[in-house]
Amino acid sequence: MIDRDPTxxxxxxxxxxxxxxxxxxxxxxxxxxxxxxxxxGVSRTPVRExxxxxxxxxxxTKRAHRRAxxxxxxxxxxxxxxxxxxxxxGAAAYLSTVRMSPxxxxxxxxxxxxxxxxxxxxxDPNDYADLGFAFHQLIVRGxxxxxxxxxxxxxxxxxxxxRRFQVVAPGRLQRNQSDHDAIISAIFAGDAxxxxxxxxxxxxxxxxxxxxxxxxxxxxxxxxxxxxLTKEHSL
Numbered sequence: 001m002i003d004r005d006p007t008x009x010x011x012x013x014x015x016x017x018x019x020x021x022x023x024x025x026x027x028x029x030x031x032x033x034x035x036x037x038x039x040x041g042v043s044r045t046p047v048r049e050x051x052x053x054x055x056x057x058x059x060x061t062k063r064a065h066r067r068a069x070x071x072x073x074x075x076x077x078x079x080x081x082x083x084x085x086x087x088x089x090g091a092a093a094y095l096s097t098v099r100m101s102p103x104x105x106x107x108x109x110x111x112x113x114x115x116x117x118x119x120x121x122x123x124d125p126n127d128y129a130d131l132g133f134a135f136h137q138l139i140v141r142g143x144x145x146x147x148x149x150x151x152x153x154x155x156x157x158x159x160x161x162x163r164r165f166q167v168v169a170p171g172r173l174q175r176n177q178s179d180h181d182a183i184i185s186a187i188f189a190g191d192a193x194x195x196x197x198x199x200x201x202x203x204x205x206x207x208x209x210x211x212x213x214x215x216x217x218x219x220x221x222x223x224x225x226x227x228x229l230t231k232e233h234s235l
Contacts, residue, residue, distance in 0.1 A: 006126070008046035012036060013053055013161075014126060020059055020070055021165045021213065031060060031068040057161050075211055081159050082207025088152040089140060090200035093183065096142030097192035105188065108138045112184050119177055128173060129164040135180055139187070139199065166210035179205075 006014070016036075019025040036047045055062045062068040100108070115131040118124075133156075140152045156163075166172060179202040186194035 008040070008042045009049035009053070012040050012042065012047055012050035015040070016050065016054060017059065017161045017165060020073075025070050027070050027072045029070045031070070054161070057158060059161060078159075078162060078211065079207050081155065081162075082203055082210075085152070085155050085159055086200040086203035086207075088148065088155060089136065089203055090196040092140040092143040092145075092148055092152055093187070093199045094143075094192045094196040095145060095148070096139050097187045097190060097195045099144045100142035100187070104138065104142050108135065108142070108184065108187070111135050111138060112180055115177060115180065119173060125173065126164070132176060132180070133160065133163070136199075139183070162210050163206055166206050166213055172209055176202075176206075 016025070016031065025031075031051060033044045033047045033051070036050075037044050040047075051060065051062060051068050054060045055068065059071060059073075060068045061071045111131055111134045115128055115135065118128045118131065136156065137153070140156070141149055143149065179198070183195060183198045183202065186192075186198055
């Protein structure tokens with residue numbers, strides 16, 4: 001994942017996600033394939049792929065023979081998703097601490113160091129977010145429990161867009177990296193309980209940070225932009 005260049009669908013999806021989380025697109029706003037294709041200079045195929053991915057994540061609603069619209073972001077549901085994910089990742093981290101092979105630990109450290117280098121060089125935040133996803137994915141897969149891996153990865157994919165945008169929110173990058181420092185230190189020290197506790201706290205705080213980010217940005221958007229302009233964001 002971390003070596004793959006963004007596809008046209010990725011570019012469209014990232015932009016729509018950003019507009020939703022920043023309040024530029026409000027619940028109920030329509031996403032028109034033609035306008036999106038023109039905006040990004042692509043055909044309708046990657047636009048449709050992006051819309052399908054956004055629908056799977058619950059960011060938009062798409063019904064047959066109807067335009068896709070921005071879905072309501074239900075705070076209680078979002079927090080429940082992160083709460084459940086924190087428990088699953090905690091269990092995986094506990095098992096991974098004692099089950100990961102030396103090669104798996106080496107790969108985990110490599111991804112962690114790449115993320116640190118991205119921060120030092122002030123690289124693309126989306127690249128950092130991809131590395132963060134890979135970091136969590138390697139820990140989950142290191143538990144070598146197929147049922148736990150499949151269940152956790154299914155939920156992780158569902159919250160991926162939310163997780164990415166809380167990571168790139170102002171002030172979150174360094175905090176995220178510090179959390180990863182603590183998690184990987186516990187794993188390498190063989191402290192399974194600490195690894196579990198660290199990743200659980202980290203994931204729960206991601207959910208909290210996301211809700212603060214959405215609330216603050218939507219408030220500022222409503223305060224500083226006339227209502228007549230906000231409704232023009234029908235894409």
